[in-house]
Amino acid sequence: MTAPWYRRLADGLSKSRERLGGQLNILLRRGPDLDEEFWADLEDVLIASDMGVTAVTELVGRLRDSAARHALPDAEAVLAHLAEEIAEEFVSHSGTTDLLDDPITLLVVGVNGTGKTTTVGKLAKQAVDSGRRVLLGSADTFRAAALEQLDVWAERAGVPVVRRDRGADPAAVVFDALGEARRLDSELVLIDTAGRLHTSADLMRELQKVKRVAEKESHLPVRIMLVMDATTGQNGLVQAREFDAALGVDSIALTKLDGTAKGGIAVAIARELGIPIARIGFGEGIDDLRPFDPRDFSHALIGDTER
Amino acid sequence: MFQNLSDRLQGIFKNLTGKGRLSEADVDAAMREIRLALLEADVNFQVVKSFVAAVRERAVGAEVTASLTPGQTVVGIVLDEMTSLLGGSNARLTMSSRVPNVIMLVGLQGSGKTTACGKLANLLRKEGRRPLMVACDVYRPAAIDQLEALGRELDIPVYRGQGSDPVHIAAEGVKQAVATMRDVVIVDTAGRLHIDEEMMDEAARIKSAVRPDQVIMVVDAMTGQDAVTAASVFAERVDFDGVLISKLDGDARGGAALSVKSVTGKPIIFASVGEKLDALEPFHPDRMAKRILGMGDVVTLIEKAQETLDEQAVTEAEERLRKGDLTLDDFLGQLRQIKKMGGIASLLQMMPGAGRMKGAVPEVDERQLDRIAAIIQSMTAEERSKPQVINGSRRERIATGAGVTVFDVNQLLKQFAQTRKLVKQFQKQGGGKGRGKFGLPPGMQPPFGM
Numbered sequence: 185m186t187a188p189w190y191r192r193l194a195d196g197l198s199k200s201r202e203r204l205g206g207q208l209n210i211l212l213r214r215g216p217d218l219d220e221e222f223w224a225d226l227e228d229v230l231i232a233s234d235m236g237v238t239a240v241t242e243l244v245g246r247l248r249d250s251a252a253r254h255a256l257p258d259a260e261a262v263l264a265h266l267a268e269e270i271a272e273e274f275v276s277h278s279g280t281t282d283l284l285d286d287p288i289t290l291l292v293v294g295v296n297g298t299g300k301t302t303t304v305g306k307l308a309k310q311a312v313d314s315g316r317r318v319l320l321g322s323a324d325t326f327r328a329a330a331l332e333q334l335d336v337w338a339e340r341a342g343v344p345v346v347r348r349d350r351g352a353d354p355a356a357v358v359f360d361a362l363g364e365a366r367r368l369d370s371e372l373v374l375i376d377t378a379g380r381l382h383t384s385a386d387l388m389r390e391l392q393k394v395k396r397v398a399e400k401e402s403h404l405p406v407r408i409m410l411v412m413d414a415t416t417g418q419n420g421l422v423q424a425r426e427f428d429a430a431l432g433v434d435s436i437a438l439t440k441l442d443g444t445a446k447g448g449i450a451v452a453i454a455r456e457l458g459i460p461i462a463r464i465g466f467g468e469g470i471d472d473l474r475p476f477d478p479r480d481f482s483h484a485l486i487g488d489t490e491r
Numbered sequence: 492m493f494q495n496l497s498d499r500l501q502g503i504f505k506n507l508t509g510k511g512r513l514s515e516a517d518v519d520a521a522m523r524e525i526r527l528a529l530l531e532a533d534v535n536f537q538v539v540k541s542f543v544a545a546v547r548e549r550a551v552g553a554e555v556t557a558s559l560t561p562g563q564t565v566v567g568i569v570l571d572e573m574t575s576l577l578g579g580s581n582a583r584l585t586m587s588s589r590v591p592n593v594i595m596l597v598g599l600q601g602s603g604k605t606t607a608c609g610k611l612a613n614l615l616r617k618e619g620r621r622p623l624m625v626a627c628d629v630y631r632p633a634a635i636d637q638l639e640a641l642g643r644e645l646d647i648p649v650y651r652g653q654g655s656d657p658v659h660i661a662a663e664g665v666k667q668a669v670a671t672m673r674d675v676v677i678v679d680t681a682g683r684l685h686i687d688e689e690m691m692d693e694a695a696r697i698k699s700a701v702r703p704d705q706v707i708m709v710v711d712a713m714t715g716q717d718a719v720t721a722a723s724v725f726a727e728r729v730d731f732d733g734v735l736i737s738k739l740d741g742d743a744r745g746g747a748a749l750s751v752k753s754v755t756g757k758p759i760i761f762a763s764v765g766e767k768l769d770a771l772e773p774f775h776p777d778r779m780a781k782r783i784l785g786m787g788d789v790v791t792l793i794e795k796a797q798e799t800l801d802e803q804a805v806t807e808a809e810e811r812l813r814k815g816d817l818t819l820d821d822f823l824g825q826l827r828q829i830k831k832m833g834g835i836a837s838l839l840q841m842m843p844g845a846g847r848m849k850g851a852v853p854e855v856d857e858r859q860l861d862r863i864a865a866i867i868q869s870m871t872a873e874e875r876s877k878p879q880v881i882n883g884s885r886r887e888r889i890a891t892g893a894g895v896t897v898f899d900v901n902q903l904l905k906q907f908a909q910t911r912k913l914v915k916q917f918q919k920q921g922g923g924k925g926r927g928k929f930g931l932p933p934g935m936q937p938p939f940g941m
Contacts (some may be wrong), residue, residue: 228536234715237530295713296738297601305632326766328640329633336632350640381741413601417533417715419743440600442682445717468630 216258236382268481274478277458289402291371294411296379297404299439307336307474319370321361322347323354324378382426414447439465499563536747565731577776582758591668601680603737608679609641609772623673625664627657628681685724710748718747726755733760819875865893
């Protein structure tokens with residue numbers, strides 16, 4: 185097939201490269217009219233954020249209703265309303281206190297390549313900087329050099345790390361780490377685990393065992409953090425669902441938001457599973473992991489970054 | 492949650508029985524479903540628009556023949572368009588006569604470049620080449636150690652170089668290959684964000700320093716709508732030659748593959764399908780099209796079966812199956828075949844409609860299979876072919892032999908009796924008419940071209 189249409193698309197995209205930073209802001213640059221085209225564009229922008237077509241259709245439908253009911257005058261009013269609606273999906277699920285301020289043992293889990301080790305490193309550094317006693321456990325005994333990678337972060341943060349050789353039983357590492365944590369009276373224990381696809385029943389069982397051991401050995405409450413890459417598409421919802429079913433996920437860290445991906449899948453996850461987002465990642469620097477603000481996130485999601 | 496596109500279209504067209512040509516109204520209803528299916532599979536929304544328009548053009552006025560339902564006709568057009576868009580005939584890695592050949596890997600952070608580097612080196616060695624891997628990721632902590640560990644595991648050399656300039660390391664790596672008589676160099680680069688000007692510039696500089704024969708972009712199969720943005724910037728700044736789709740062993744539908752191919756026009760060459768270092772396969776556009784549409788990967792399933800099944804054993808078992816006298820030995824044989832093919836979980840994933848089955852089928856405990864095998868192995872030959880002779884004391888003996896309880900043995904025998912009954916029913920109903928080569932029940936038959 186010669187398909188000239190994808191050429192056109194490619195050209196269009198390269199022309200739009202200048203606006204990659206705060207891109208897709210077609211909604212704000214268009215006129216204030218609430219015509220059919222506006223609603224279609226709005227749907228596109230939301231779909232492009234990876235929120236998922238089901239959530240988008242429902243959200244836009246509801247928005248059209250309230251636009252009529254509350255006589256929202258123009259596009260700007262609708263967008264402000266929309267940002268509030270999206271933020272509300274998160275607000276209703278997030279507690280008033282930050283989970284990570286409490287003394288806990290945190291198991292950091294997720295599929296391959298989402299940034300688990302990096303997130304653990306940054307969390308460690310931030311906790312140390314605020315004066316807490318932190319211990320790292322390296323339960324990723326599968327990926328080549330994962331141990332070394334965590335060592336580097338431990339050194340940067342100046343915290344002890346408990347590890348065994350590559351190929352060791354991750355549950356055994358957790359056992360060791362939590363014994364050491366009791367001895368050192370640690371206030372935050374961060375356990376890095378190997379990336380695994382949620383479809384691998386064996387590896388998910390391994391993780392359940394790790395959690396059981398942690399709950400038995402930890403002198404602190406055990407919590408689960410799922411690390412998710414903001415570029416993830418609809419499979420992110422499946423990931424969250426499966427990890428939650430296997431372990432009970434307490435919070436999500438949404439990483440790699442420094443790119444052009446909007447991380448809309450987090451909205452779909454909040455809607456279905458009600459798991460709060462604890463942190464968002466913006467880059468490779470140690471300070472590029474920040475608390476999550478539902479309103480900022482919602483505005484960024486619809487391309488309204490000026491606010 | 493995900494529904495097979497053919498099922499969806501079947502629903503839409505169920506009132507349309509007459510033959511003739513598809514009207515615009517028929518087609519429009521179908522296009523809405525196709526759009527949904529593609530968006531759920533993470534195909535970029537702009538790509539979806541153009542794709543649906545192209546399909547619509549072909550579908551309106553398409554003739555509905557006697558042999559296909561309107562739904563099948565439309566699915567056929569969709570599959571056909573998508574397959575050709577994904578690459579038509581399979582693309583291959585183009586090597587040149589230059590020694591050494593240089594392959595450079597690029598991509599976003601966490602897409603799986605380093606692992607892909609190891610897998611690619613392994614694949615090329617199988618083809619008789621002598622690869623050298625060059626570690627140019629000087630940024631991520633221990634990335635170089637990771638490549639070295641992979642190198643040790645594979646027994647393939649790794650060049651790690653001096654200093655912190657990846658451009659220099661890459662160039663030195665190629666010299667090292669010449670000096671050590673390696674005929675292909677694979678350059679692993681750091682993950683980089685497409686909007687990071689400095690890093691994109693660095694990738695371009697590595698490229699001009701080593702003048703690679705092929706630049707491969709590694710793309711995570713789970714990527715969403717943003718795949719097109721990243722890929723088009725990489726295409727513009729680094730101008731890669733082909734794509735490797737990683738993490739296809741999960742259950743992501745992989746619409747990113749279609750998006751990336753559409754906007755860059757670059758062929759998809761490899762698919763990474765597992766954690767093991769030999770889990771790298773050539774990319775098959777037709778299979779990917781079916782996967783994106785949620786129609787299962789039946790070809791891979793059948794291929795896997797052909798690879799592992801013992802032809803004669805299958806023929807014999809099929810013969811007995813046809814007669815309806817299944818034995819426990821057949822049962823055991825099937826268990827072994829399943830194990831050889833990677834376990835039930837991996838087979839289920841390739842089934843059409845597996846997405847829907849997920850909730851319906853209880854989680855498969857692979858250890859349960861071992862237990863069943865142990866029970867059957869604790870039986871005598873007579874007991875296996877005529878389970879009705881198994882009385883109370885035999886049950887106890889079998890249970891002790893297999894290290895299970897009598898209850899487990901009873902359960903197996905009960906299951907077996909039920910299966911036998913089912914097989915007999917099948918015989919009566921269809922006379923084996925709907926059964927395919929490997930005894931897949933009718934519902935699991937591939938919809939097309941098999």
